[in-house]
Amino acid sequence: MRRVVFLVVALLAVLTPARALAATAPPGSSGDASTPITAPATTIDNTFLDTKRNLTDCMNNPIGLPGCGVEPTHPGDPGGPLQAITFGVLALGIFIICWRVVRSVKARDAALQGQITDAR
Numbered sequence: 001m002r003r004v005v006f007l008v009v010a011l012l013a014v015l016t017p018a019r020a021l022a023a024t025a026p027p028g029s030s031g032d033a034s035t036p037i038t039a040p041a042t043t044i045d046n047t048f049l050d051t052k053r054n055l056t057d058c059m060n061n062p063i064g065l066p067g068c069g070v071e072p073t074h075p076g077d078p079g080g081p082l083q084a085i086t087f088g089v090l091a092l093g094i095f096i097i098c099w100r101v102v103r104s105v106k107a108r109d110a111a112l113q114g115q116i117t118d119a120r
Contacts, residue, residue, distance in 0.1 A: 058068035072080035 058065060061068075069078075072078065074080060075082045077083075
């Protein structure tokens with residue numbers, strides 16, 4: 001057991017990047033504790049908040065309203081073509097399963113009907 005623990009610790013020590021363990025100041029700072037640290041200005045790139053309606057109308061309604069959200073730009077985005085293809089594949093799969101069940105029940109009923117007429 002000790003060998004396994006030692007092997008795991010050794011692998012983690014070898015595979016851990018050296019810069020993650022470095023105790024240096026982040027880039028752009030002088031390392032002086034007396035200077036205040038200011039956060040860089042950030043912008044939020046959130047496509048879910050890009051609405052044509054008032055945001056409170058979109059958030060307070062459980063049903064997606066027209067004008068809330070954005071048009072799909074990639075095939076995998078909600079409302080994109082891959083979503084429609086996935087729905088089509090699922091619908092086709094359910095149709096095939098139902099068709100096989102109906103066909104099997106009809107075959108079973110025909111076989112039972114044949115056994116009943118042969119027994120008479």
